[in-house]
Amino acid sequence: MNIKLGVIGFGGMGKWHAKNAPRAGVEVIAVCDIVEERFKEAEELGYKLYKSADDLLADKEINTVVLTVPNHLHKEMCIKAAKAGKNIIDEKPAAMVVAELDEMTKACEEAGVLFTVHQNRRWDKDMLIAKKAYDENLLGNIFTIESKLHSGNGYMHEWHLYKKFGGGMIYDWGVHLIDQALFMMSGVKVKSIFADVKNVLHEEVDDYFKIILKMENGITFHLELSTYILDYQPRWLVAGDKGTMIIKTFGCDGKIYRTGDMLKKLPPQITETVAGPTRQFAPVPPGGIVTEDLPQVESNWVDFYKNFGEVLNNKFELKVKIPEVRRVLSIMEAVRTSSETNKSIDFE
């Protein structure tokens, strides 16, 4: 059985799925939207168009739908699609809150349909390089991993600006950064969560967060995002007792930094500032820090759809499992509570 896809919601991500899913052998049967200006676009691109989700769901040729509607509609569309007997790929965030996801999961179980979430950032190379450092102990004992996204673009767009549609950056990218952290350290419990969430430029929705996850293995995960920090700090900083890995951007430019034995033998240097001396924070002598290229990783996003197709044919298990995305949503809820109360949350 091949994936015969219906795309529910023909905005940015709907178009992206319609265009890219075929790379995995998926047949796009039809798309739907309710916004008139998108009708023409869908037809020009040659897609069969429905003007409502109900009409699309009645199409018997479709066996799977991808839900690319605004976040507040995920639950309604998911339950509707399950009742229509369609397998479901839900865009992230899976739902607005855990309770919604539980309703959706129940509906899918009752209908006997497959249900997963498009946590596509598990295929991003920048994360996979950081994960490799962790998995293969490339930096010795890691003490902190920082995963940051900074932008100078400032304002968000379209429905992301509004609270009622599930706007804001925790829903948009926070869900990815948290999912990546849990994915990188599969099986490791999150002991406690402390978060700072702010609306810097936006009235209704968050556009800055810093989340500290203290993991059971002693590593501290620092997740951060801002739409308005204009000198972007590195996408990843992974620090261990045998070196530091920096990945600057999605493009994976960066280095591993290490110190040589020579450092132990060199006499101390002193830096004098206006107000006093420092030995610990004086520069390392030239040559004391050396760099290596980042390790290479392979990744192909089409594996997301290929995996779904295999599971449809009763092979393998889903790569993105509902208990995993439920845990991510649960952390998102704890993040908001922590920030509002100024208190840490004991988690697992």
Add this chain to the structure above:
Amino acid sequence: MNIKLGVIGFGGMGKWHAKNAPRAGVEVIAVCDIVEERFKEAEELGYKLYKSADDLLADKEINTVVLTVPNHLHKEMCIKAAKAGKNIIDEKPAAMVVAELDEMTKACEEAGVLFTVHQNRRWDKDMLIAKKAYDENLLGNIFTIESKLHSGNGYMHEWHLYKKFGGGMIYDWGVHLIDQALFMMSGVKVKSIFADVKNVLHEEVDDYFKIILKMENGITFHLELSTYILDYQPRWLVAGDKGTMIIKTFGCDGKIYRTGDMLKKLPPQITETVAGPTRQFAPVPPGGIVTEDLPQVESNWVDFYKNFGEVLNNKFELKVKIPEVRRVLSIMEAVRTSSETNKSIDFE
């Protein structure tokens, strides 16, 4: 009355005070130490040398002592000096714990001597530039201030390696970073504290910390130090809704980054990564972010001793007040508790 100084402890900081206090018109009367190899050095440099603190404290010409002994001896030396009627400049950290400081304060009050702490980093230009951004609203509404110190030097030195002497980086530089934060936002309460403190390379003492202070004014202060993060992140990042200030080093190289109006008018860009598109984190179009030079500040560390001299003559009040350093020590205790328990601490 001039400051006639006795230096108790002729290690790195003792030598530094003996050399630099005269820049403020201070007369260095004598130094003391108990380590034989330092006797010769003191004499070669022409200082009157005592081989014990008791002998130095018996010198009637001395009216003020600076305590540059290892941290665990601050209390003993302070109380001894107070009883000898000497005014006291205590190196930081003021004491190992708040309870010690309270004993010291009581002894100074009973003896009627002046007591201050050498929180010299209030005179560092990098901090004063960040403070100027806050005081003069140069970046609009500030949402976060990050104050970081990274080093590739790894191991600490001498007594800083040992717990019983008050070693470790919270005592060494944490005390400065916290003091600077409170000094920058004078009068603003700290609502809550969350901290991650680690021994990365050192068996006994901390050499990494991340401290989040949520301030009553809504700004989040992020204080961080590592002796082993090899690609140093900026000393200061100050982010507001009208720009970002970066100060890279003690040397105050850095910029203010701002966006122009043009950003609002430009069409959106999309970045495609391996796993999907992003509009929010696509690059800003060329010219969309502009830079300005950092503002200038003046600072002269000799004001620390000059102020002490003025207070000796009943003019002005101390620039570094004991209730301020008590608050810093109190935060240091909360930091350790937060890290050990993985819980935030409600503070003020």
